Amino acid sequence: IAYAQTALPKLAVKPTYRVCFNQSEMDNPWRLAQTKSMQDEAKRLGWQLVFTNANGSAAKQASDVRSCIAQRVDAIFLTPREEKPLTPVVLEAKKAGIPLFVIDRNVDETVAKPGRDFVAFIGSDFYAEGQRAAEWLVKSTGGKSKVIELLGSTGSSPAIAREKGFHDYIAKYPGIQVIAAQTGNFTRDEGRKVMEALIQAHPEATAVYAHNDEMALGAITALEAAGRKPGKDITLVSIDGQKSALEAIIAGKLGATVECNPRFGVKAFQTMKDYAAGKKIAPRLINDDRFFDTANAKAMLSSAF
Numbered sequence: 640i641a642y643a644q645t646a647l648p649k650l651a652v653k654p655t656y657r658v659c660f661n662q663s664e665m666d667n668p669w670r671l672a673q674t675k676s677m678q679d680e681a682k683r684l685g686w687q688l689v690f691t692n693a694n695g696s697a698a699k700q701a702s703d704v705r706s707c708i709a710q711r712v713d714a715i716f717l718t719p720r721e722e723k724p725l726t727p728v729v730l731e732a733k734k735a736g737i738p739l740f741v742i743d744r745n746v747d748e749t750v751a752k753p754g755r756d757f758v759a760f761i762g763s764d765f766y767a768e769g770q771r772a773a774e775w776l777v778k779s780t781g782g783k784s785k786v787i788e789l790l791g792s793t794g795s796s797p798a799i800a801r802e803k804g805f806h807d808y809i810a811k812y813p814g815i816q817v818i819a820a821q822t823g824n825f826t827r828d829e830g831r832k833v834m835e836a837l838i839q840a841h842p843e844a845t846a847v848y849a850h851n852d853e854m855a856l857g858a859i860t861a862l863e864a865a866g867r868k869p870g871k872d873i874t875l876v877s878i879d880g881q882k883s884a885l886e887a888i889i890a891g892k893l894g895a896t897v898e899c900n901p902r903f904g905v906k907a908f909q910t911m912k913d914y915a916a917g918k919k920i921a922p923r924l925i926n927d928d929r930f931f932d933t934a935n936a937k938a939m940l941s942s943a944f
């Protein structure tokens with residue numbers, strides 16, 4: 640689609656709105672928490688939320704957004720599964736005059752830019768998350784480890800940036816080597832299966848960096864089945880900060896997890912209201928993320944999702 644040099648669509652101030660939330664998948668606690676947060680806040684505001692679930696298919700998610708455009712909703716909240724396949728529909732929403740907010744994962748910003756083609760990107764700094772995971776691993780292994788990396792879904796912005804952030808950080812530490820990397824699609828089951836194979840092929844591994852907690856938890860199961868002792872003879876670090884990951888930290892199996900806050904509801908809808916009111920919206924609104932390890936996992940458990 641050719642990019643048209645036009646202003647972003649306006650949004651009227653109204654007592655209530657009908658908005659779409661286009662979810663990518665619902666197969667892990669992070670996605671469930673994100674969805675619940677959007678639903679709870681819509682309910683609290685008395686707005687109508689049109690919810691779609693793409694079940695892990697970027698193609699379905701694109702058609703979900705198109706059907707929201709056809710329904711002429713007031714605004715669209717898109718959490719794009721992958722960057723490139725979801726970029727065209729962002730431009731289509733603009734063309735149709737519907738303000739769109741990209742939340743959590745991003746689209747391809749070389750084509751669609753926040754503040755120009757869509758109202759704003761709201762989400763975590765995935766690159767910083769990768770760096771924070773690397774920083775912890777460097778410290779806790781004394782700068783020496785052979786790492787297996789479990790990558791997130793290929794082509795998704797968190798997988799891209801969590802990989803880059805981690806690798807850029809460890810570039811200064813020659814004692815830290817990534818000896819194998821494979822996608823586990825952000826799921827527990829695939830994390831387990833991939834780790835089963837990789838630990839066979841690379842018994843010399845001393846660490847695991849998983850792009851999310853679910854894959855780390857799957858990896859722990861696989862490592863234990865292979866006779867390894869997670870937390871003792873192999874160090875694991877991951878990202879998300881879900882409750883079951885904090886429990887794994889308390890159990891001494893997972894070393895640390897960088898929080899990726901899934902609670903978007905309040906911030907997303909407040910940003911939309913501000914936009915309707917004509918306030919200036921920053922193109923990038925970055926969430927604050929905590930960090931969990933043995934020092935605070937117990938105390939933080941009840942606040943995790």
Ligand code: GYE
Nearest residue numbers: 669744797825851879899
């Ligand atoms: O880390 C993962 C989920 O997009 C940041 O997606 C999110 C990621 C999250 O499936 O668990």
